Amino acid sequence: MGIDPVFPMKRRGKRKRQFGESDCQEEILEAEKAFRVKYFFVLVDMAVTSLRDRFKELMVFKDIFGFLLSSGTLKSLSDNELEECCTKFAETFSLDGSSDVEVYDLISELKIMRFTLPNGVMSAMEIFGHVREVDCYPNISIAYRILFTVPVMVASAERSFSKLKLLKNYLRSTMTQERLNGLATLCIKKKLLDEIDIDPIISDFASRNVRRIF
Incomplete structure (x- = not known):
């Protein structure tokens, strides 16, 4: 950052050094210790706390939308795991027992779409583009729209x-x-x-x- 790591020392009156006293730079050491305690450790703690909170939010996001993030993840899930993910997704965004996504239809559409996706790993945006192009998976389309509109961070x-x-x-x-x-x-x-x-x-x-x- 172009800042010299120099700690300014306040002018103090000289005192007579007693017998056996070590000749050390107490003022510089005190300034470095004060900077480390009052500024450096505080910034590090704030950064660690902020990163920990952000990663918690990302893990919650992944727990809900993880099965939709890539074609590799979608194809690797078993039928039971896929049903559990879809059920959790629908319960998260349900209001008064109703949801924009029909759970059983979403499960059926995902089971069919897994075999129709092109070879290779596709991202969520690429899968959504494929869904819009095919235009026969309405519940999957709604699920991906929810995925892209939910903010991950603040x-x-x-x-x-x-x-x-x-x-x-x-x-x-x-x-x-x-x-x-x-x-x-x-x-x-x-x-x-x-x-x-x-x-x-x-x-x-x-x-x-x-x-x-x-």
């Missing part, structure tokens, strides 16, 4: 709040919710925004009111 939410502090300041206290949502989306998805050609949009907006052209 980084997007944290990024939204960090951007919100920049957008919603005291000078913009009267901003409407619709405008705030639009500006927040533009800031969060800046990479996609840079790929959009805004000249046609500006021309269309200006053509709606001639006075805006000048």
Whole structure:
């Protein structure tokens, strides 16, 4: 990072060194120890705790959607294991006993689709593209849509709040919710925004009111 590992020492008055006292750099050692205890260990603990929480979320995600993540995993499951995975998936996203996915139909569709998938390992997105192309597995299509819409981590939410502090300041206290949502989306998805050609949009907006052209 270009930062020299130098610990500044405060100026202290010299004192007479007693007989038998070792000549060591106590000030530097105290500064290094304070940095290690107050900053380094704290950052390491925060990083370890954050990574542990994220991995717990990923394991929960894998426990629910693991059988849909690749064709290799899907083909390696036995019929009983596949039924257990589908049942757990349906129970997780059921509301008042009803679910968007019919469990027994999903099991039957997956058993048939395993034999119709092309050879080689396919990712979840590739399987979903195959399902949409064939257009005869409605429950599998719904299951993969749920898979792609459930967020795995909370980084997007944290990024939204960090951007919100920049957008919603005291000078913009009267901003409407619709405008705030639009500006927040533009800031969060800046990479996609840079790929959009805004000249046609500006021309269309200006053509709606001639006075805006000048």
